[in-house]
Amino acid sequence: xxxxxxxxxxxxxxxxxxxxxxxxxxxxxxxxxxxxxxxxxxxxxxxxxxxxxxxxxxxxxxxxxxxxxxxxxxxxxxxxxxxxxxxxxxxxxxxxxxxxxxxxxxxxxxxxxxxxxxxxxxxxxxxxxxxxxxxxxxxxxxxxxxxxxxxxxxxxxxxxxxxxxxxxxxxxxxxxxxxxxxxxxxxxxxxxxxxxxxxxxxxxxxxxxxxxxxxxxxxxxxxxxxxxxxxxxxxxxx
Amino acid sequence: xxxxxxxxxxxxxxxxxxxxxxxxxxxxxxxxxxxxxxxxxxxxxxxxxxxxxxxxxxxxxxxxxxxxxxxxxxxxxxxxxxxxxxxxxxxxxxxxxxxxxxxxxxxxxxxxxxxxxxxxxxxxxxxxxxxxxxxxxxxxxxxxxxxxxxxxxxxxxxxxxxxxxxxxxxxxxxxxxxxxxxxxxxxxxxxxxxxxxxxxxxxxxxxxxxxxxxxxxxxxxxxxxxxxxxxxxxxxxxxxxxxxxxxxxxxxxxxxxxxxxxxxxxxxxxxxxxxxxxxxxxxxxxxxxxxxxxxxxxxxxxxxxxxxxxxxxxxxxxxxxxxxxxxxxxxxxxxxxxxxxxxxxxxxxxxxxxxxxxxxxxxxxxxxxxxxxxxxxxxxxxxxxxxxxxxxxxxxxxxxxx
Numbered sequence: 001x002x003x004x005x006x007x008x009x010x011x012x013x014x015x016x017x018x019x020x021x022x023x024x025x026x027x028x029x030x031x032x033x034x035x036x037x038x039x040x041x042x043x044x045x046x047x048x049x050x051x052x053x054x055x056x057x058x059x060x061x062x063x064x065x066x067x068x069x070x071x072x073x074x075x076x077x078x079x080x081x082x083x084x085x086x087x088x089x090x091x092x093x094x095x096x097x098x099x100x101x102x103x104x105x106x107x108x109x110x111x112x113x114x115x116x117x118x119x120x121x122x123x124x125x126x127x128x129x130x131x132x133x134x135x136x137x138x139x140x141x142x143x144x145x146x147x148x149x150x151x152x153x154x155x156x157x158x159x160x161x162x163x164x165x166x167x168x169x170x171x172x173x174x175x176x177x178x179x180x181x182x183x184x185x186x187x188x189x190x191x192x193x194x195x196x197x198x199x200x201x202x203x204x205x206x207x208x209x210x211x212x213x214x215x216x217x218x219x220x221x222x223x224x225x226x227x228x229x230x231x232x233x234x235x236x237x238x
Numbered sequence: 239x240x241x242x243x244x245x246x247x248x249x250x251x252x253x254x255x256x257x258x259x260x261x262x263x264x265x266x267x268x269x270x271x272x273x274x275x276x277x278x279x280x281x282x283x284x285x286x287x288x289x290x291x292x293x294x295x296x297x298x299x300x301x302x303x304x305x306x307x308x309x310x311x312x313x314x315x316x317x318x319x320x321x322x323x324x325x326x327x328x329x330x331x332x333x334x335x336x337x338x339x340x341x342x343x344x345x346x347x348x349x350x351x352x353x354x355x356x357x358x359x360x361x362x363x364x365x366x367x368x369x370x371x372x373x374x375x376x377x378x379x380x381x382x383x384x385x386x387x388x389x390x391x392x393x394x395x396x397x398x399x400x401x402x403x404x405x406x407x408x409x410x411x412x413x414x415x416x417x418x419x420x421x422x423x424x425x426x427x428x429x430x431x432x433x434x435x436x437x438x439x440x441x442x443x444x445x446x447x448x449x450x451x452x453x454x455x456x457x458x459x460x461x462x463x464x465x466x467x468x469x470x471x472x473x474x475x476x477x478x479x480x481x482x483x484x485x486x487x488x489x490x491x492x493x494x495x496x497x498x499x500x501x502x503x504x505x506x507x508x509x510x511x512x513x514x515x516x517x518x519x520x521x522x523x524x525x526x527x528x529x530x531x532x533x534x535x536x537x538x539x540x541x542x543x544x545x546x547x548x549x550x551x552x553x554x555x556x557x558x559x560x561x562x563x564x565x566x567x568x569x570x571x572x573x574x575x576x577x578x579x580x581x582x583x584x585x586x587x588x589x590x591x592x593x594x595x596x597x598x599x600x601x602x603x604x605x606x607x608x609x610x611x612x613x614x615x616x617x618x619x620x621x622x623x624x625x626x627x628x629x630x631x632x633x634x635x636x637x638x639x640x
Contacts, residue, residue, distance in 0.1 A: 086554070
């Protein structure tokens with residue numbers, strides 16, 4: 001509680017329950033978590049341990065049943081849906097395991113989507129998209145549709161799209177889950193570069209090797225955070 | 239999101255799913271086209287009937303000499319066995335009866351007509367200049383009889399189309415003289431072909447001024463007086479006014495019979511009502527079918543796209559933006575489908591008219607508007623309603639729906 005002000009993300013007593021038919025699944029139980037700006041965190045745990053749900057909570061894709069969530073000192077849980085949409089647009093970038101690109105749109109148009117939704121003028125948009133394409137090495141793929149791209153390229157497009165508005169937090173749910181080892185390695189390096197530039201990075205993964213690269217590892221079981229280990233020398237960013 | 243971007247995104251979304259867009263536009267246009275063509279058929283039938291009926295003339299009251307008795311023996315019949323003549327003066331006096339628009343005295347006889355050595359027998363009608371309006375005849379050449387102010391009868395004649403052909407062939411008969419009975423009459427006009435009504439064709443008629451005919455037939459009495467009322471509502475008023483006027487002129491003797499088109503008009507009304515109901519029913523069914531078609535395609539397509547809605551929300555779109563995108567897309571698709579359907583419907587009706595020229599298959603405007611309206615409204619409602627619901631979901635719930 002006392003370090004809310006210094007935290008980028010602060011979760012208190014977060015609860016989330018799903019009902020699947022008759023059975024009740026408690027995905028999050030009384031989750032307490034403080035995250036400082038610029039941290040690199042891996043969330044690990046078995047399937048159904050609630051790690052994806054936690055990530056969705058932080059990304060405002062889901063709502064907790066109980067508890068509070070402060071992002072940059074603001075109580076997010078009490079915000080109206082449209083204000084939450086604004087936070088999602090400006091402060092959070094989300095990367096999915098299955099990329100979730102819009103199949104009918106080109107790589108450039110997919111990257112442009114958040115800018116368009118945010119109402120940024122067309123000239124400004126094309127400038128920023130061109131820059132992003134260059135940074136992510138996608139310039140020659142700009143006018144390809146997702147099904148004409150390799151998995152690694154697709155995930156790079158998704159990362160470009162998630163980061164085009166320079167969010168404070170980058171959330172990645174199994175970002176390498178659908179990629180082969182070498183491509184996955186490229187994607188992880190890209191994410192780490194972004195983290196090194198100051199973006200808070202939270203990765204959900206099954207992959208221990210990937211998890212071990214993070215400076216702070218959370219382990220979840222049965223909806224609870226059961227361990228929270230910071231690797232020596234990497235406890236705080238910058 | 240900027241309006242132009244909304245438009246572009248919605249348009250790309252429509253063109254990006256060609257199958258769905260094609261199906262929707264097809265459903266919409268079939269629905270609208272069905273409404274347009276079916277109501278064109280129905281309304282065409284209605285128009286056809288109206289045209290057939292108005293060939294007899296409208297709002298007619300007919301005066302016959304003599305009293306037709308259905309009530310058995312009347313003492314009056316014993317006293318006056320022969321009715322008084324129905325004269326041209328009687329006819330002209332009817333113009334003073336309220337509600338009367340015009341009148342036409344009518345005298346009929348059979349006679350011989352001859353021109354350039356050709357002779358034939360023909361039905362002759364003596365009447366006045368208003369006959370052409372009351373019977374709604376059309377002229378192929380020249381003019382109808384002139385107004386006969388003095389009642390002396392001029393030496394003019396209007397020929398039926400067949401008579402003209404038989405007597406003159408391809409020659410222009412206007413200004414030529416024909417001999418009818420013992421008189422020489424100048425041809426002033428020729429009737430159009432195909433006129434009909436009251437059980438005879440006008441193609442074999444001779445029409446001359448009533449006074450001339452009376453002199454030729456050496457008769458004072460008229461065969462009929464045709465009276466046209468100003469409107470249908472005034473027919474009854476005219477009928478009793480006419481009867482009163484003639485009774486008065488005939489020294490209080492009710493020695494004429496006045497009939498109206500009542501019987502005809504009643505049937506006419508019934509048929510029109512049934513036809514109108516029929517057209518409305520056809521339109522309603524086609525509209526319902528169109529609406530359901532559109533509803534199905536829209537519901538399926540929006541449900542399929544719940545994941546896309548979730549993604550848009552995850553990328554920071556508000557529920558309002560999502561609703562707007564789907565609304566704009568639904569409007570685009572509905573309007574496109576509606577317009578294509580209207581064009582299809584109109585071309586279909588045009589093809590019908592080509593095949594059956596006598597059948598006026600024009601779609602009524604109300605049906606076209608109702609068809610378009612239903613298609614667009616159902617497209618909007620069933621396109622936007624599920625999208626609205628999806629937009630209210632939490633992004634992750636929408637995203638994980640497939």
